[in-house]
Amino acid sequence: MKYLIAGLGNIGPEYALTRHNAGFMVLDRLAAEHDFRFSFERLAYVAEWKHKGRQIYFIKPTTYMNLSGRAVRYYLDAFKVPTENLLVVVDELQLELGTLRIKPKGSHGGHNGLRHIEETLGTSQYPRLRFGIGNNFPRGRQVDYVLNAFSNPEMTELPAILDRAGEMVLSFCTLGIQQTMNIFNQ
Numbered sequence: 001m002k003y004l005i006a007g008l009g010n011i012g013p014e015y016a017l018t019r020h021n022a023g024f025m026v027l028d029r030l031a032a033e034h035d036f037r038f039s040f041e042r043l044a045y046v047a048e049w050k051h052k053g054r055q056i057y058f059i060k061p062t063t064y065m066n067l068s069g070r071a072v073r074y075y076l077d078a079f080k081v082p083t084e085n086l087l088v089v090v091d092e093l094q095l096e097l098g099t100l101r102i103k104p105k106g107s108h109g110g111h112n113g114l115r116h117i118e119e120t121l122g123t124s125q126y127p128r129l130r131f132g133i134g135n136n137f138p139r140g141r142q143v144d145y146v147l148n149a150f151s152n153p154e155m156t157e158l159p160a161i162l163d164r165a166g167e168m169v170l171s172f173c174t175l176g177i178q179q180t181m182n183i184f185n186q
Helices: 019-034 065-078 112-121 142-146 152-175 177-184
Strands: 002-007 039-041 044-051 054-061 086-092 100-103 128-132
Touching: 002 019, 002 065, 002 152, 019 044, 019 054, 019 086, 019 128, 019 142, 019 152, 044 065, 044 152, 054 065, 054 152, 065 086, 065 112, 086 112, 086 152, 100 152, 100 177, 128 152, 152 177
Parallel strands: 002 054, 002 086, 086 128
Antiparallel strands: 039 044, 044 054, 100 128
C-alpha cells in the first residue's frame, strides 16, 4: 500500500518556525525521529520511507502555500497513490495550539493551501490533519499571525504536539482514517 503525506508550509529560512509551517515541522520531526531524509525534487522536497509494510512518500511543496495543489497532484500521479491515501498536514487557526484533528474530508475553511489542493484535485474528499495554531491576533492581523514564529512559551509545548501529530500520521498509514480518528481526535 502506498501513501502520500503532504506537509504544507512555505520554503525559506524566514518561514522555518512560523505557525503557517506546521505541516513542514511535522514532517521534519518524523524524518529526524525515523532517520529518513528529504531531497529537492520537482515542485517539492521529497522523502520515501517504508513502515510496517507501507510505502510512505512525504512531500513538502516548494510552490509556497497558495499553490500547494500543484505538488500534491504531481506526486499523487507520479507515485500512483489513490486520493484516499493522501494525508495533508496543515495549520489551523480555528483550533487551539495543541489540538489536532484528523478528518477524511472537509472544506478548505478559508485556508489557501487547502483551497488550491481542492481546486487542483477537483474534490474536497481527501484526508487532512489539522494542526491547531490558535487565533490570538487582533482583527485584520491574521497574515502577520500565521507568518510569525511561535512564541517562546509555545515553542516549549511544540515538541510534544509534533510527536503526537507524527503518531497520527503513522496511524493513518497503518490503521486507516477511521481508527485514527477514534484513537486521536479529542
